[in-house]
Amino acid sequence: MTELKFDRDAVQAFRFVRREFDAASGVARLVYAFDDGPELVETVTIPGAPFALEGARAAAVEQALTLLHLIAGVSYYKAAVPDSIRIDYTTLDAATAALLDEVYRHGLGEFAYRNGLDLSGRIRFPHGDAPVTDAPVLGLRHHALTAIGGGKDSLVSIEALRGAGVNQTVTWIGGSQLIRDCAERTGLSTLNIQRQLAPELFEYNRLGAWNGHIPVTAINSAIMVLAALLVDADQVVFSNERSASYGSLIEGTGEVNHQWSKGWAFERDFGGYVERRIAADLHYYSLLRPMSELAVARQFARNTHYDAYFSSCNRNFHIRGERPVNRWCGVCPKCHFVFLALAPFMPKPRLVGIFGRNLLDEQSQVAGFDALLEFHDHKPFECVGEGRESRAAMAALATRPEWREDVIVRRFAREVAPQLDDAALSIDALMVLDDEHRIPADLWEKLRAHFGA
Numbered sequence: 001m002t003e004l005k006f007d008r009d010a011v012q013a014f015r016f017v018r019r020e021f022d023a024a025s026g027v028a029r030l031v032y033a034f035d036d037g038p039e040l041v042e043t044v045t046i047p048g049a050p051f052a053l054e055g056a057r058a059a060a061v062e063q064a065l066t067l068l069h070l071i072a073g074v075s076y077y078k079a080a081v082p083d084s085i086r087i088d089y090t091t092l093d094a095a096t097a098a099l100l101d102e103v104y105r106h107g108l109g110e111f112a113y114r115n116g117l118d119l120s121g122r123i124r125f126p127h128g129d130a131p132v133t134d135a136p137v138l139g140l141r142h143h144a145l146t147a148i149g150g151g152k153d154s155l156v157s158i159e160a161l162r163g164a165g166v167n168q169t170v171t172w173i174g175g176s177q178l179i180r181d182c183a184e185r186t187g188l189s190t191l192n193i194q195r196q197l198a199p200e201l202f203e204y205n206r207l208g209a210w211n212g213h214i215p216v217t218a219i220n221s222a223i224m225v226l227a228a229l230l231v232d233a234d235q236v237v238f239s240n241e242r243s244a245s246y247g248s249l250i251e252g253t254g255e256v257n258h259q260w261s262k263g264w265a266f267e268r269d270f271g272g273y274v275e276r277r278i279a280a281d282l283h284y285y286s287l288l289r290p291m292s293e294l295a296v297a298r299q300f301a302r303n304t305h306y307d308a309y310f311s312s313c314n315r316n317f318h319i320r321g322e323r324p325v326n327r328w329c330g331v332c333p334k335c336h337f338v339f340l341a342l343a344p345f346m347p348k349p350r351l352v353g354i355f356g357r358n359l360l361d362e363q364s365q366v367a368g369f370d371a372l373l374e375f376h377d378h379k380p381f382e383c384v385g386e387g388r389e390s391r392a393a394m395a396a397l398a399t400r401p402e403w404r405e406d407v408i409v410r411r412f413a414r415e416v417a418p419q420l421d422d423a424a425l426s427i428d429a430l431m432v433l434d435d436e437h438r439i440p441a442d443l444w445e446k447l448r449a450h451f452g453a
């Protein structure tokens with residue numbers, strides 16, 4: 001076997017070499033390379049094969065496969081960030097290139113900031129000027145593929161869809177046992193899609209590749225769109241809340257959003273693209289877009305069914321490496337935020353029971369909570385709510401006898417709250433539902449009261 005070499009500074013071009021889908025096995029192969037280096041092959045396996053594909057459905061699958069190939073390339077492109085991008089097998093149109101420029105530019109925002117790279121004007125997908133045709137209506141079955149991530153958000157969506165009478169298949173990507181347990185706990189039909197990154201990527205990381213966060217929700221979204229066409233479903237449902245559209249405000253840099261591909265701009269542009277260019281009746285939307293994180297937390301707290309199953313702690317989801325012992329590490333920003341967001345809406349013993357400890361009564365956690373409050377620090381690069389949500393939740397706890405003596409709450413009341421405007425600390429203001437979303441009108445009609453009350 002030849003030894004793998006990688007010099008990120010010597011790379012000139014990132015190549016999208018080819019993409020293949022084998023309908024007999026359900027395996028998609030996404031092939032990339034740097035210059036004339038070895039092929040990097042990522043595989044995605046959709047259960048349910050063999051798939052019978054012909055006519056307009058086969059054409060839509062090919063379009064979706066290409067979109068997935070182009071978006072999933074971000075994991076590899078980031079390793080060298082070369083000036084040139086080449087698509088070996090097709091010429092993109094301007095709209096497709098513009099979507100990809102946006103996904104790479106913003107989706108790699110945190111990566112660029114942390115590595116001190118300036119990506120503005122650097123990412124340009126090549127394109128021609130051929131005219132494009134609108135996607136046909138495929139007559140897809142009225143059915144939702146609902147993405148499940150093991151945390152509270154997707155469980156809120158799943159229960160809301162169930163309540164509204166929408167048929168759904170709970171769907172996840174990857175081999176997480178925790179997500180499988182949550183999915184099975186729903187009692188609904190499930191679909192587990194496997195994904196293997198090209199193993200050379202980990203080797204390249206070891207050899208000094210650029211590394212950092214990638215827009216994983218964009219990749220998962222493109223996988224789910226391909227899966228919807230294959231299993232015949234007309235909706236792909238995510239659970240990204242309004243708060244995901246707001247990033248961390250960094251002094252001297254501006255806004256950097258860790259969760260950009262969970263935000264509204266991505267949902268709007270990706271969802272619109274799917275309907276215009278892949279299948280006119282395939283609808284991609286986030287059911288929680290009108291809601292703040294606190295509104296989602298309130299909704300989750302109304303149901304105890306998942307208490308012993310769910311976890312929002314991302315340390316459960318590493319491809320390799322250790323996982324927390326009891327599903328919650330208790331010290332990361334997501335653990336901090338979810339504990340704080342649920343606290344106003346749950347009896348204290350229930351919440352402490354879920355986490356196995358009271359994070360708000362641990363002196364060593366002060367700095368972690370300060371970052372959430374945007375007090376002496378910026379919002380962490382994690383999927384956590386806005387600073388104003390954390391401040392409102394903490395202010396509510398400061399009025400509750402069962403919480404106000406805990407060290408972090410006491411410190412907030414003493415040192416942070418006096419510097420804040422009381423009017424900006426209202427939880428009620430954060431419960432108002434927003435009108436910016438892509439939820440089908442008839443469904444939203446049924447859910448508005450359910451979410452708003």
Ligand SMILES: CC(=O)N[C@H]1[C@@H](OP(=O)(O)OP(=O)(O)OC[C@H]2O[C@@H](n3ccc(=O)[nH]c3=O)[C@H](O)[C@@H]2O)O[C@H](CO)[C@@H](O)[C@@H]1O[C@H](C)C(=O)N[C@@H](C)C(=O)N[C@@H](CCC(=O)O)C(=O)O
Nearest residue numbers: 075212213214215216217258259261314317318319320383
């Ligand atoms: C589990 C986790 O949080 N991972 C982030 C972590 O990566 P780490 O190196 O500690 O472990 P791995 O996840 O095992 O990744 C190994 C390497 O592979 C790269 N990689 C992974 C997946 C992929 O699709 N493409 C890749 O290139 C990865 O970059 C590593 O080099 O730190 C990384 C750097 O900051 C993060 O990129 C890892 O985040 C994962 C991609 C991930 O799946 N994270 C989700 C739990 C997550 O952050 N979800 C957000 C949504 C954010 C979004 O932009 O959509 C959420 O919780 O809402």
Ligand SMILES: Nc1ncnc2c1ncn2[C@@H]1O[C@H](COP(=O)(O)OP(=O)(O)OP(=O)(O)O)[C@@H](O)[C@H]1O
Nearest residue numbers: 147148149150151152153154172173238239240312
């Ligand atoms: N492995 C996965 N497969 C499919 N979808 C996923 C996966 N991981 C996350 N998602 C989806 O991505 C979106 C963002 O994930 P996120 O982690 O915020 O949600 P969650 O796990 O449902 O809740 P929480 O915010 O409490 O962690 C959600 O719609 C979630 O269902």
